[in-house]
Amino acid sequence: MCFITLHSLPSFLQLESCTPRLRRRHIPIRRWIAQVLVLTFSSLLNNWAFAYHVPLPVQIVFRSAGLAVSMLFGFIFFKRRYSLYQIAAVAFVSLGVLLATFSRPSSSSSSDDPAEFGRYLLGVAMMTTSLILTGVLGMLQESTYSKFGPHWREGVFYTHLLSLPIFVFLIPDVKHGFVSLSSHTASVTSSAASPITHWATTYAPYIVLAANLVTQLICVSAVNQLTSRVTSVTTNLVLTARKAISLCLSVWWFGNGFNAQLGLGAGMVFAGSLLYTTDTREKRPTEERRW
Template sequence: MQVRKNSFRELFKLIGKVNGYEARSACYHNLIDVFNSRLSFKEMGKVKFLSVSPTLDMQLKAVLAICGVFLGCCSNVVFLELIVRFDPAAGHLVTFSQFFFIAIHGLISTSKFFSVKRIIPMRDYAILVTMFYVSTVCNNYAFNFNIPMPLLMIFRSGSLMANLILGILILNKKYDLWKYLSVILITIGICICTIVSGMSLDIKGDNNSRDKDYGFSMLFWWCIGIGMLTISLFVSARMGIFQEVLFKKNGKHPDEALFYAHLLPLPGFIPLLSNILDHASIAFQSSPVFIPILAIEMPIQVLYIIGNMLTQFLCIRSVYILTTECSSLTVTLVVTLRKFASLLFSIFYFRNPFTSYHWLGTLFVFIGTVIFVEIIPKIRDSCETRKQMKTIDKFYLDDTPRVHVSYKPLPQDDEKHNLDDN
């Protein structure tokens, strides 16, 4: 009997629907046996193929989460830069609006007004929330200390370095030499960009002592901002490792974790309430813009804040889903590449100052990231796998005669005999 290409493709699609099984190249032998045996639909339902549905489901979730990270987080950075350009000290207002919106959404959809039983212990949430709150507040405070947006993005790209260091110290992980080389390159790139940004500050002033004091004051507060970014960097990396361990111990519950991670920190904004209200007033006093879809006018700063809230929800929810499907290192890589894309957009669209030294530092960060995730070996392995699969396709899909393979349906559960005995 000959196996025709078109018939095989039809069978391939058909088998993939039987009993929810996904037919892939690993099932080629099974598929050939089934085709040669001319099974009925009922008998085909009894064939035990290699089930890869859970794996495909995980891969699909991971791919969708990665798309959500790039779409949501990159858009979020755009809205954040628009907000900061209008009001540089609006960080607390932005953070509070994000936390409040996500908490309200989780209260309605996830917790259903606390009627759904919590799975992860509150003690673990308290630790997670503390780290999340400290990281977010320190990151937003950096805008008050002469930290430009491109430097913020480059500096936060050091999360791979922080994740590796904490992985060694906390999880006792061991890495090969290439990992350490990549971390060194990323660190050098961040240091170059940081030093160049610091040199761009006007700290000389004139001969007037008042101007000199002002220049050194700017440098001092800039160093404070760098220190806060460093704290945020390592706390965020520690939080990623904690989430990885937490989900392994308690199972995958990204929506629940997202809800409590944004609900519990809300009381921490009470001391910042006056600052939040002041900048909310500034936002409502911004120039109005007409929205054709809603046929209403809205202050443009308020529109930016709403856009920031929605994109932050998409971004952070995608990150939480990705955390449940991948390791913290993979999540860190995706977030790092997203920051690199946001950096390029910020440079070209908003025309932020970016010198050749900044490009050199960015190049170091990018090369270090490529080495860290072993992209080149993975591409080489993928090419070799495709060559092997083409060989298999050629072997099974040509028109040469095949030996007829006998088939006997698997016994039902109530049958006592064994298939191997026949």
Template sequence: MANATDCADQTRQRKSRNSPESTQALGQPGTVSHASSTPPWTNGAIQPIQHDKTLKSGKGDSPEGVEAVVTAVAHATIPAWVNVGFMLVLIFGGCCANVFTLEAIVSDMPHAGALITFTQFVVTSLLTLPNVLSFSAGPGSLFLKERAVPLKKWIIFTAFFMTVNLMNNSAFLFKISVPLHIIIRSGGPVTSMIIGYLYNSKRYTQVQILAVFMLSVGVITAALADARAKGKSLDIGLSATDNEASPVRTLLGFAVLGLAMVLAAFQGVYADRVYQKYGRNNWREGLFYSHALSLLALIPTYQKFLPQIKSVLSSPAPFSNLTSSQLQPVFGTLVSIPLLRSFLSHVPLKLLYLLLNALTQYLCIRGVYLLSAKSSSLTVTVVLNIRKLVSLILSVYLFGNHLSTGVMAGAAVVFLAGGIYAWEGARLRKIQQMKAKKSE
């Protein structure tokens, strides 16, 4: 009898251990613990997919399960795509608009490069100041937040940044037209690849090299065809008889742009190292300090800006005389709005161009800094080269220019090169992920 009783007790104990209540109390896999009334995923984490008896019985495709999967995928992918879309809007929207305002200014004021740079730095510094402003930091820190990156690093980066900007804008002093400006700077990806290989131990596949070469050829082809279609001068001055477009003057302009490309490539390498060491989320800090520190170097030269500022403020305001302006279609639409008519009729034309150029430059550079914090310097130059072609194509629709065969051919080559570069980048990332999984 004792043995029978012991067996019965053991049977009851096994049943109690296998009961749902006991299983929940122990928190074993495959069940949900009710110890806390608040699920762990209510704080923003992705709800875990539970592999319980429902899945085993073939009922795992219930609406609740499908909804959980969709929610998980959305949480993982939507923020990334929104971030990418935001970068593309800033770069392609801001930079393309900036090219149009730049051409409108330098066509009448070829010596305004320094003033353009100064205005851009002032506007960008003011718009990015809230990101680093902290009244609790006190006057000893100039009410600026504690920096994530040492100030010395930003000073070196600013030296690259300011020098490149001044050299690019000063190239117009040597009678370098905007189309030639675009063509010469299209060598940026090639320069970035060479500098990255020599000084940053970067290694590139043959597909990446081919894509970068095609990209440069495509932009040059499109820029040449666009300039011919618009009747713009592509004379590099080698056969000129006047002093303004002498061969020496033109070659000096090419040398300035070439040196600016090399310095820009070194700037990209330096930025890569800074972001790798201190984190890639500090791009807002870099955007402010690179422009604010540049102003400290430009302010002592304010006397050079005075004649240019007087010329800007003395420019005519009425928009009825803008028949030759490249931005006439845009301003013609704005003037048709009654609320803006009175304001725009009193604003000097060149001042409006200058402010629009500074604002679009802020949007452009914000997108570039965000992209540089998320990708390599070569990827940044590739995206910017594609943006240059988009600027040419948009001019067809905004200003009624003819889309020549050369522009279409160049566009096809550029977009094909961009697709090849993106495909190769995705392939390399997939290989790296597979290697990382194997090492784990």
């Protein structure tokens, strides 16, 4: 949050007078506040799901159901109409998500523990709530850009700036994360055999952290720019393709658990998303975006 806010700050800071101030907004602040609240709670729920033993591949596939949520919200709130082909494709995606959600490896020693399975279901409930909030966020973003124009840079800046006060309450968690990072680095460097190995093991976690910050900036900027130009359904379609790449990296590179049911579910999700792209007969609202 801080990194993206500081990166965007020079574009919105006015230094013409003695007292620096922010430039005049194109979009009312209440619009950004509403998006910040939804985005923050959605992100927190996604992060908390890790504590309830929901495997990363399952999380990636589960979040791909955002395509169905966006379509449902588009039908309810924007009065859009979709072809049977598109509806069937999204139903295919939803079924794939259900298969992937209940695809935990049966070889796990804790798979038969009711308490452990209850924690898993609680994590799934968190992701479900986050999924709905993500759909609400897409609706808010689309309506905002439709009414006020594609000021996506303003969206990136204000959604991150206004999120900072909320994270004051999460300072202990952030502090714990940095302490864990430092302690891990110290334990690894103590056994380093050479200066090069020592340097690599000392700074590698921080290099990864820096790379994560940069990629987050690129991702957030690209998604906001895309959202300002197309519907939320199309945005979710692009994000589903991105999740396909993430799932492949998670399974092939990091060795996360994979089984036939998860593979079938993931395949259905991504195949359904591709099928959706072959039908472009989504009926847009009669009032076109104006900018």
